[in-house]
Amino acid sequence: MENGGEEGQRGIDMAPVNPHTTSAKPRTCASCHTDPKALGYGIDDGKYMNGYEKDGFVGMRTATGELIADEVQVQFQKVDDFPFDLSQIVTRDDKQIQTVGHHWPASNPLPKATRDKMERVGTCMACHEDIPNGSMPISALTAAAEKLGMKPLTDKEHAALINRDINMAAWVQVLIPIIIALILIIVFIRIRKKRKHRNRNSYLT
Secondary structure: OOOOOOOOOOOOOEOOOOOOOOOOOOOOOHHHHOOHHHHOOOOOOOOOOOOOOOOEOOOOEOOOOOEOOOOOOOOEOOOOOOOOOOOOOEOOOOOEOOOEOOOOOOOOOOOHHHHHHHOOOOOOHHHHOOOOOOOHHHHHHHHHHHHHOOOOOOHHHHHHHHHHHHHHHHHHHHHHHHHHHHHHHHHHHHHHHHHHHHHHHHHHO
């Protein structure tokens, strides 16, 4: 099996049968870029279905996880020596733990370099780390938006705000160097004119 060595791999054979390029309706960007399962790390980063090595119980628990009932019945029988989530294909440190389509020679998990480029989990925090109580300009804009009723409430309004901010930031980053360059050119021209004027006056005298 692929990357399994002589001992092979435990788990099920993950077959890549429904990539977004072949389905009738393409997948959304977020369904891959923000989903650990789609990237190969499993549901909730391989935590959701983890713990097969212990018997599973369903019931009310204390804050520390202890079952409250005195008599409980096993709902999920343990599986010895099965220390990973069945929805997980690779680990964060790039260890492959399940096979991907061994009957298709070209099939394989996404390479780590690809996964690192694709993953956008936590992108929201790039903005919301400072919103609403970040730097002074952000706090001022947030307060003004709330007072004027301009705070985005729906997903569509939020997307429009992000798009507008990105475009504005792009224009600022493009225009500022141009403006600085123009100022430097004007200053250079004025200095050169002054020098020529001084040289002319000194020649006449």
